[in-house]
Amino acid sequence: MALNPFFLQGSANEQYLLQDLINEHLKTYGIEVYYIPRKVLGQDNIIREIEASKFDDNFAIEAYLENFDGYAPGSDIMTKFGINLQNEVTLVLSKERFEEFIQPFMAEVDDTQMLIDSRPREGDLVYFPLGERLFEVKRVEHEQPFYQLGTNYTYKLQCELFQYEGEDIDTSIEVIDDEVKEIGYITTLTLVGQGTTAELRIDNFGRTGTLQKIVLTNDGAGYTRVPTVSISTSPALLPNSTAEAVAITTVKNGVHSVDRILITNPGFGYTVPPTVTITSIANTAPGGQGVYGTGAAATSVIAANTGIASIRVINGGSNYYNTPIISFGSSTGATQPVVEPVIVDGVITSLLFQNTGSGYSFAPPYLISRTGADGTLSNTNYQYNEEVVGQASSVTAKVRDWNYNTGVLKVGINSGTFYVGEEIVGSASSARWKVASYNDYDETSPYDQNEEFETEGLSIVDFSEDNPFGDF
Numbered sequence: 001m002a003l004n005p006f007f008l009q010g011s012a013n014e015q016y017l018l019q020d021l022i023n024e025h026l027k028t029y030g031i032e033v034y035y036i037p038r039k040v041l042g043q044d045n046i047i048r049e050i051e052a053s054k055f056d057d058n059f060a061i062e063a064y065l066e067n068f069d070g071y072a073p074g075s076d077i078m079t080k081f082g083i084n085l086q087n088e089v090t091l092v093l094s095k096e097r098f099e100e101f102i103q104p105f106m107a108e109v110d111d112t113q114m115l116i117d118s119r120p121r122e123g124d125l126v127y128f129p130l131g132e133r134l135f136e137v138k139r140v141e142h143e144q145p146f147y148q149l150g151t152n153y154t155y156k157l158q159c160e161l162f163q164y165e166g167e168d169i170d171t172s173i174e175v176i177d178d179e180v181k182e183i184g185y186i187t188t189l190t191l192v193g194q195g196t197t198a199e200l201r202i203d204n205f206g207r208t209g210t211l212q213k214i215v216l217t218n219d220g221a222g223y224t225r226v227p228t229v230s231i232s233t234s235p236a237l238l239p240n241s242t243a244e245a246v247a248i249t250t251v252k253n254g255v256h257s258v259d260r261i262l263i264t265n266p267g268f269g270y271t272v273p274p275t276v277t278i279t280s281i282a283n284t285a286p287g288g289q290g291v292y293g294t295g296a297a298a299t300s301v302i303a304a305n306t307g308i309a310s311i312r313v314i315n316g317g318s319n320y321y322n323t324p325i326i327s328f329g330s331s332t333g334a335t336q337p338v339v340e341p342v343i344v345d346g347v348i349t350s351l352l353f354q355n356t357g358s359g360y361s362f363a364p365p366y367l368i369s370r371t372g373a374d375g376t377l378s379n380t381n382y383q384y385n386e387e388v389v390g391q392a393s394s395v396t397a398k399v400r401d402w403n404y405n406t407g408v409l410k411v412g413i414n415s416g417t418f419y420v421g422e423e424i425v426g427s428a429s430s431a432r433w434k435v436a437s438y439n440d441y442d443e444t445s446p447y448d449q450n451e452e453f454e455t456e457g458l459s460i461v462d463f464s465e466d467n468p469f470g471d472f
Helices: 012-029 095-101 103-107 174-183 450-457
Strands: 031-036 039-043 050-055 059-065 076-079 082-085 089-094 125-128 133-141 154-161 187-192 199-204 211-218 228-231 244-252 255-265 276-279 297-302 310-315 325-328 338-344 347-355 366-369 387-390 396-403 408-412 423-426 432-439
Touching (some): 012 089, 012 095, 059 095, 095 103, 095 154, 199 366, 211 347, 228 244, 310 347
Antiparallel strands (some): 031 059, 059 089, 076 082, 133 154, 187 408, 211 297, 387 423
16 A cells, blocks of 8 residues: 655655654743753763762753653662662653754863763753752663654653762852752761960969979770879968879880870979879779779879969960960970860860979969961862862862851862861861861762661561571
């Protein structure tokens, strides 16, 4: 039977008419989605695997949603790593609309970044506004319907829910970028800028018979608990005249010992060096015997003449995340004090004496010098998506979010783990802030439920007695 003579079965005009009808159908019954093409930043030269990519363009285009009863049935599956929420959708795009509206912009990009620029590509993203979700294109079918009137008119995109893996996403569409910020954090850093300098006051310097230092003669062993240090009573028998000290322990080659003894109150009125007693903590644990540590011993030295008996912290300053050096002015024949600051959350709370000094006839001046770069930080703003570098760890990461008021920096694509106390420097902004604390574990991740499944699974499958799947 001959073909209908009133139709040419594939003329250009017939194809244009059918394409126009399809375009009109999509605009009438479709939904507006955002097509986000992938740009390749790095690719393996051997197996051509994409190692790094970014998404920084977006194109609003109409698409027909083939799913009529929700996401594809059976797309949520249980794996040994937890529940895999794929939530598949199938979208139909107009071939003509894609080639006229999106393809020219994709063709302008460097060829090394665009693997295919003539059609939608596997790996591109689609923002689905109805569910406010990002989907990744897994397969593109370009031959359905199959050559009606001799050509094809649509692209059918089979998409799965996008699982963020540290890609650069900056589409300039607030609702998309905010969604990525919420699900894509790898590390949350709490940063601090340039701090204020602490202030001290030397209250007592003219008292005689102060404790100058304590010399550790035996560091002992087994001190898994910090021992107590007691000093014999001062002959002055006045308030605060009896010296006080604390022990600092350490671990070397697996041995817990006393590292040094620092003076908290030098006291006064001593005519001979007082006795220093180191008392171990009793082991009161169930079944425990003896004490935590033995053998440590120390002797004391008193100042020959006026030493510093009290230094008070009247302003602890801020942002001391490297231990500062505190030095004192010299005087003829005087021995300078040596102190260690006690720092809590970047604030100097008190001072411990290694040596209270001697020979001062007046309160000496002091200088608190920040170490590292505590005092040279630039409190400027980080820029979104710029690379930041840890100056001590050399770890690099990309900025995902920055809040100047709270000092919270959220970064992704980390090359390692940052150090507390190190500077984080922005490569584009030159912002320099110091790490006070960090959390590189995303407790709110929707894919981070494996520990819960493992715990619950132990009540279902018990491997302790036998392997339920059989033995070889």
